[in-house]
Amino acid sequence: MNGAPIRGLHHEPPGVDFSRMVVAGLRRRLGDAPPEALARVTILVNTSRMARRIEAALAETGATLLPRIGLVSDLALLLPPGRAPQPEIGGLALRLRLTTLVDAALRRSPDLAPPAAAFDLASSLATLLGEMQEEGIDPSALEAIDAGDLSHHWARNLDFLRIVADWQSRDGSLTEAGAQAVALDRLLDHWRAAPPADPVIVAGSTASRTPTRRLIRAVLDLPQGAVILPGLDGDMPDPAWAALTAEAPGEQDHPQYRHAALLAELGLRRADVPRWGDAGPVAPARNALLSLALRPAPATDAWRTEGPELADLAEACAGITLLEAPSPAAEAAAIALGLRGAVAEGRRAALITPDRVLSRQVAAQLDRWGIEADDSAGRPxxxxxxxxxxxxxxxxxxxxxxxxxxxxxxxxxxxxxxxxxxxxxxxxxxxxxxxxxxxxxxxxxxxxxxxxxxxxxxxxxxxxxxxxxxxxxxxxxxxxxxxxxxxxxxxxxxxxxxxxxxxxxxxxxxxxxxxxxxxxxxxxxxxxxxxxxxxxxxxxxxxxxxxxxxxRESYAPRPDVMIWGALEARVRTADLVILGGLNDGTWPDSPGVDPWLNRAMRRQAGLRLSERTVGLSAHDFQQAAAGPEIWLSRAVRDAETDTVPSRWLNRLTGLLAGIGPEAEAALGAMRRRGADWLAQGARLETPDHRHAADAAPRPAPNPPARTRPTELGVTAIETLIRDPYAIYARRVLRLRPLDPLRLGPDARVRGRAVHDAMEAFSRAYPDALPPEADARLHGMLATSLEDAAPWPGARRLWLGKFARVLPDLLTAEAARRIEGRPTALEEEGRLVLTEPPFTLTARADRMDLRGDAVAIYDYKTGPAPSEKQQKVFAKQLLLEAMMVQRGAFPGLTQRRVDEVAYLSIGSGYKAQRVETEDDLLEATYHELADLLLRYAEGQPYIARLAPDVMTYAGDYDHLSRFGEWDDTVSATIIPVGRP
The missing domain is CATH 1.10.486 (PCRA; domain 4)
Structure with a gap:
C-alpha cells in the first residue's frame, strides 16, 4: 500500500461534497492496495442517508467491494457475536409503562395536569431518561438541583422526575438508550483488550453527544483510526475560535461550537487537523463572508474591523439570490420556478428546508409542470x-x-x-x-x-x-x-x-x-x-x-430535483441549493417546551441545553449556504402576522449593509435577483387581460313562458323579489342544493324544535293555560329537542335559554287566550289568481280566532325582519293576511285580520306587530299580481336583483358565477330554451 496513513483527526471545509471527499480520500490512502482492502475498512456515519450517499459515491468510481458502513448510534456491527446487548423494553413499551406511573402520580396531584396528558408527559419523561442514560448522568443530579425561588413548584415536579430517577432501582429494564450505552462500554473494553488492525473511520459527525465523543476519542487511539469532521471553519481567527469555549457553557448556538469543544477536549488546535481530501471549497470567498457573519453576538464588533477587509465580496455574493416573498404561497411559487429553471438548464437543484408545509407547497407548484421531486423526508x-x-x-x-x-x-x-x-x-x-x-x-x-x-x-x-x-x-x-x-x-x-x-x-x-x-x-x-x-x-x-x-417510497421520481431536510446539507450538494423558510421559529426551530426543567436546572444537572439544537441548525445552514449557487428565501408575512427573519439571515444582511458601498451593492443585487423570480411567480397567478375579458356576465335568464313556475309559496315570493335567479334555478332548471352532510345544532334545528313545541302546547291548551304551564311547555320543548337535536350539550343550553324566556312568553300567551283561541296550527292555504293564472300557497305557523276576526302569528328564534324589510322584501305575513281575507285557508272562513305579529323566542321574548290595514292588504294583493304578471309576460330572472344587506352566500351564487361580477354590474339578458 503506497497511500497515506489512515489515522488521526481530519476535516473538510464547508462547500465540498463531503461524501465524495470521504471516498476520494479513502481511495487515495489505500493506494494500490488489493480490492479486498476496502472491504476491511469500517466507516461509521451519523445518519442512514450519509451511509447511502457514501455507497453511491463508491459506486461512481466503478465496480468495487464495499466497506462495512454503520451508524455511530448502532455499534452492534463492531462487537463480537453475542456481545451486543438487546433492549429489554422497547421505546413504546417504556412510554406506556411510564404512563401508568404518571397516571398514578396525576391522581395524587390532579391539579398538575389533566389525565389525558399522561401519555404526553410520559413521553417527555422517556426522552429525559434516554438523555440521562446517554449522557451518563446519575439520577441523584436531579435531587441536587437548586431551584431557588421556584422551590415549591420544583418540589411538585420532582415527585414526577423521581419516576425517572428511580427507574433503574425500581424496574431495571434495559432501555434502548441504556443498551446503546452498554454497547459502547463493551466496545471500548473490547478495543482496549484487542485493538482492531483494520481501519475504522468516523465520518460526518459533529460530536454533539457524549457517547459520540467517547467513541471518537477511542477511534483516535486505534492503530488505524480516523475521524473526519464536516464543515470545519478555517476562516475564523484563532482568538474568536478560542472564545467559543473560553467560558462555560460556551457559545453553544454557534455553528462551530461542537468542533471547537471537541478540539479543546482533545487538546488540539485547528492547525493540527489536516484536510482529508484535496478538493477546495466551491466558494471560498463566501465561506469567509459567512464565517464573519455568524460570529457570536458578543464578537460582532469584529464586523467593523474585519468586514471592510473581506476580499472578493462581489464574487462571494454573485451566487446568492435573496428572496423576500410577501407570503408563503408567493415564496413557494418562486422556489418552484427556480427549480424548474434549473431542470431546463440540465442542472441538479435542491430545496433545503425544515418547513414541511413549505416543501408540500413547492411540490404542489411543481406538479403543474409534471415535475415530481425526490423528497427525502417522505410524508408523515x-x-x-x-x-x-x-x-x-x-x-x-x-x-x-x-x-x-x-x-x-x-x-x-x-x-x-x-x-x-x-x-x-x-x-x-x-x-x-x-x-x-x-x-x-x-x-x-x-x-x-x-x-x-x-x-x-x-x-x-x-x-x-x-x-x-x-x-x-x-x-x-x-x-x-x-x-x-x-x-x-x-x-x-x-x-x-x-x-x-x-x-x-x-x-x-x-x-x-x-x-x-x-x-x-x-x-x-x-x-x-x-x-x-x-x-x-x-x-x-x-x-x-x-x-x-x-x-418514503422506494423510487426516485426526479433525481435532479430534490427536497431535503436541513441535515442533508452535510451529505449532498447540488448545482442550485435553495434554503427555504428562513424565518425564526422555523430555521432555527423554536426550542421545545420542557415541562420539567428550565434552562438553569438543565445546566445544573449537566443535561443538554436548547442552544445545542440551535448550534446544530446553524452548522447545517453554514454548510448549505456554501454551495456554488444558493437562494436564501423567506416569507415576510404568514397567514397571521409579520415574520422575523432567521437570525443567520439577519446577520448576513446586517453585515453586508454596514461594511461599505461594495457590500451594499452586492446586497442590492441579491435582492433584485430575488425580486425578479418573485415577479415571475406572481405572473403565474395573474390572468392575462384576454382571460379577464372572459369573465361571466351577471345573468338574467329569460326562459319560455311555458316553463315558468305557476305556483309559489309566500316565503318564495321574498326570494323572487330579492334573487329571481334562485327561483329560475330551483323551479325552471329544477336544481336543488344537497342537504348538508355535517349536521349540527344550528339555528334551523332550534327553530324547528321551538315550532314543534309551541304547536303541541297550543293544541293541548287552546282555551286557557294549565297549572304549571311553564313546566309543561318546558317539557314539550325538551321532547321536541330529543327528536330534532341529538346533541345533549346544545339541548341543555337551549333549554336554559328557553327557561329565561318562559315567564314573559306565558304572560303574553295567557293574554292571547283571553282575546282568542289558537285554531289553525301549521295550516296550509291556497289562493288562486286569475290574472295571471297563478297559485300562491302558504303554511301558517299559527292563527287564533277572535270572534269574527283572525290573529296571525309567526314564530322566530332569530331576529324578525325590520319594518323597511317587511314593506319591500319580507312580505310573508302580509301575504298570509291577504290570503285569510280572501278565504284561502280551508280551516277558516273568509275573515277580517285583527292582528299580525312575529313572536321572537330567542335570548328574550318580543312580539313585533306588522301593520295590516285593509288598504295595505289590498295594495299587497295588487303588488303581487303585478309582480307575477311581469314574470308571466317575460321579465328575465336577474341574479341578486335586490340583495339589500344579504351577506350570506345564496344557494345558487356559484351557478350564476357571482364573484366574476358584482351587484353594481348591469345584468345581461340570456334567452334560454325553445319558445
Missing part, C-alpha cells in the same frame, strides 16, 4: 391513506357515529377493497343521499340502517355491525382491548361484505408501515396495565405514533 404516515383510515376509525370508536364521519369512512379509498369496491361505492352514495342528507340522520345507527331499504341486505348487515361496534361503549376497556378492537374494525372495514380481512389496507409501503405501527401498539399495550383507558386516549396515542413515522 398519518397523512397517507392507511394512516388516515386507522386514525379516523380510532377517533370514531366509543361514541355515536356522526353522518359526516360515516360518509368519510365509506368513501375512503381503502374501504371494502376486499370485495366489490364499485358496488360498495354505489351503495355508499345512495346511503349518503337518501339517509344522511335527505332524511337528515345526524347519528346513523344499525336501526336506521335496517329501516332504510336502499341497499342489499348483506351490505346493510355488514355496515350495521360496524356501526354497532364503533358506537359500543368502551368503559372498562384497557389499552390492549382498544388495540384489538380497533384492528378488528379496520380489518372488517377493509374487507367489505364477505371479503378478505383487511382488503388492500396493508398493501404498499404505507400499508406495511401502518400495520407495523398497529402491531407494535398491540404488542406494547400490556405495559399500560389493566387500568381502563378512554377511547380518546387510545386514538391520541395512535395518532402520535402515526405522526412520528415517515413514508
Amino acid at each position: 404516515l398519518n397523512q397517507s391513506a392507511p394512516g388516515r383510515l386507522l386514525l379516523h376509525v380510532a377517533e370514531m370508536r366509543g361514541r355515536p357515529v356522526e353522518a359526516e364521519d360515516l360518509a368519510i369512512l365509506l368513501k375512503h379509498p381503502l374501504t371494502a377493497t376486499g370485495s366489490d369496491r364499485l358496488e360498495h361505492l354505489a351503495h355508499a352514495r345512495r346511503l349518503e343521499l337518501e339517509l344522511l342528507r335527505r332524511n337528515q340522520t345526524a347519528f346513523p345507527d344499525a336501526a336506521a340502517l335496517a329501516a332504510w331499504s336502499g341497499a342489499p341486505e348483506a351490505w346493510r348487515a355488514w355496515l350495521g355491525g360496524l356501526l354497532e361496534d364503533l358506537a359500543a361503549p368502551t368503559d372498562g376497556a384497557d389499552l390492549s382491548d382498544h388495540a384489538r378492537g380497533h384492528l378488528d374494525l379496520v380489518e372488517r372495514l377493509g374487507a367489505g361484505p364477505g371479503g378478505a380481512p383487511g382488503g388492500a389496507i396493508w398493501d404498499g409501503t404505507a400499508g406495511r408501515l401502518a400495520r407495523r405501527v398497529a402491531d407494535t401498539l398491540a404488542e406494547a399495550a400490556p405495559e399500560r396495565g389493566p387500568a381502563p383507558v378512554p377511547a380518546a386516549d387510545h386514538a391520541r396515542i395512535l395518532g402520535a405514533l402515526l405522526a412520528a413515522e415517515e413514508v
